[in-house]
Each structure stands twice: as structure tokens, then as C-alpha cells.
Amino acid sequence: MAIAIGQIAPLFRLPSGQGPEVALENYRGTKRVIVWFTKGMGCPFCRRQMSVLAHGYSEFATRDAEILEITNSTPDRARVYAQTFGLRFPISVIRTTKCAGPGALGCAATGPPTTRSSSIEA
Numbered sequence: 001m002a003i004a005i006g007q008i009a010p011l012f013r014l015p016s017g018q019g020p021e022v023a024l025e026n027y028r029g030t031k032r033v034i035v036w037f038t039k040g041m042g043c044p045f046c047r048r049q050m051s052v053l054a055h056g057y058s059e060f061a062t063r064d065a066e067i068l069e070i071t072n073s074t075p076d077r078a079r080v081y082a083q084t085f086g087l088r089f090p091i092s093v094i095r096t097t098k099c100a101g102p103g104a105l106g107c108a109a110t111g112p113p114t115t116r117s118s119s120i121e122a
Contacts, residue, residue, distance in 0.1 A: 009035065012071065014092035017078025022068060022092045023118040040072045041081045070094055090118050 003009060013023040029035050036053070038046040053060075053067055060067060067089035071078060078091040 009033075015075045015081050017073075017075050017093060018087075019093040022090045023070075027066055030064075031057055032063070032064060034060070034067045036067060036069045038069060038071040042112060046071070047085075050087065051085065053089070054085060057088050059087075066090075068092060 009024060011024050011028075012022050013025075016022045024033065024035075038050070040046065050070075053069075057067065069089060069091045071091060071093055073081075073091075073093050075093055078093050081087070082091050098110065
């Protein structure tokens with residue numbers, strides 16, 4: 001299934017590094033959602049982008065938006081990372097042998113191949 005930026009995303013429920021599972025349906029109709037797929041906690045580029053998003057998080061919140069990071073890691077490792085860097089947005093995890101991406105949720109994002117971060121309707 002292909003999904004384009006702005007299109008309604010398929011529902012998912014994933015373990016979180018900060019506690020209970022994160023479910024996309026919890027945001028449907030209440031917030032805009034930015035789903036961000038990362039390679040994992042060991043990726044320096046992902047850590048830099050995460051720092052930028054964390055720094056601007058209050059601005060996203062004022063616009064009724066939530067950031068959902070999906071990464072190829074364990075909940076324990078994601079929890080340590082969230083605590084270390086003071087992240088306020090949910091980090092969900094998918095354990096795969098490849099980069100966590102839209103394909104891990106059963107869909108493929110459309111757009112330029114360099115697109116790593118996309119905003120989709122919850």
C-alpha cells in the first residue's frame with residue numbers, strides 16, 4: 001500500500017520507550033501527527049534531527065501537532081535515550097533487520113527518495 005504526504009495513514013500500535021504503547025488512533029481527529037522513521041539510536045544524523053525536533057517541540061504542540069518517532073531499537077534502549085536527551089515526544093519501536101520505515105508498517109511512502117520525515121493525517 002502506498003501512502004502520500006497528507007494522506008490518511010494506516011492505524012498502528014507499537015511499544016514505546018516511555019511507557020504504554022503508542023497507537024495512531026489515539027490522535028485521530030485530535031492532533032496533526034508527524035511520523036518520523038529513524039535508523040536507530042546509533043545513527044548520528046538521527047540523533048541530530050531528534051535534537052532539533054526536541055528543541056522545537058513546544059512550537060509543534062502549540063499547533064496541535066504530535067511527533068511520533070519510530071525507530072529500530074528496543075523499548076529499553078529507547079527509554080534510556082529519551083531520558084538522556086529529555087525527549088517529550090513518544091518514541092515507538094519496531095525491531096527489524098533494516099531501517100525502520102513505512103514498509104515496517106505495511107505501507108510505502110511516496111515522494112522523493114531523500115524524504116525521511118513526513119507529515120500524514122492521523
